Amino acid sequence: MTTCTPDVGSGGMISGRYWKTEEGSVPQVTVHIAVVDPLPMFRQGAATVLAAAGHVVEMPGDVVKWLDRAEVSLVLLSVVDEQDWDLLASLAAPAARHLIIALLEDESPVPGMRALRAGARSVLPRDVDAATLTVTVEATIKGRAVLPSVAVAALVAGGGALAHPVPSADQLSWLRRLAAGVTVAKLADQAGYSERAMFRMLQALYRQLGTHNRIEAILHAQARGWL
Incomplete structure (x- = not known):
């Protein structure tokens, strides 16, 4: 995994567990995390790991409705099938104020790049260990992106490495x-x-x-x- 800092605008950015206002003050607020995965055991495991790290974690049945009431939020979304890709694209609208970490089953560069283009801030394998998950969530909240090294290599290559992607x-x-x-x-x-x-x-x-x-x-x- 590689951590990099994206180019972000001023105001309205999540920084740590603080929300920067236009006036420059940083009133402390809570970043709510939603875990979205088809497997109940996975959801419970991820929620337990992140809650132990001090985060407020929920497992909403309808993440779209959940986002309507969670102003400062991060979604941990497992992308397993095409419906999940559609959900990722819908959640990552340009005006969205929440962050998304995509969890992928395929670690090749193509899905990673696809997740980034769809709007994910960070990308992880779905079988990620607890320590990496915690570090990635905290880095993403602070405005950094955590990506697989193969995705970073593709970015550096300007996407040329994906001209003829090799299937998994x-x-x-x-x-x-x-x-x-x-x-x-x-x-x-x-x-x-x-x-x-x-x-x-x-x-x-x-x-x-x-x-x-x-x-x-x-x-x-x-x-x-x-x-």
């Missing part, structure tokens, strides 16, 4: 099975997903590769020696 090991495995004639239903069963979820993930993979369907994706992967 799981994604390559899906393409190999599809190339062998496995149906989406069978692939979903083998991978442990519902057929609908598998279809959404494959569509996301096709878009990631700049292709439109299964055949184009397989040809794209074969042409680059990935299969």
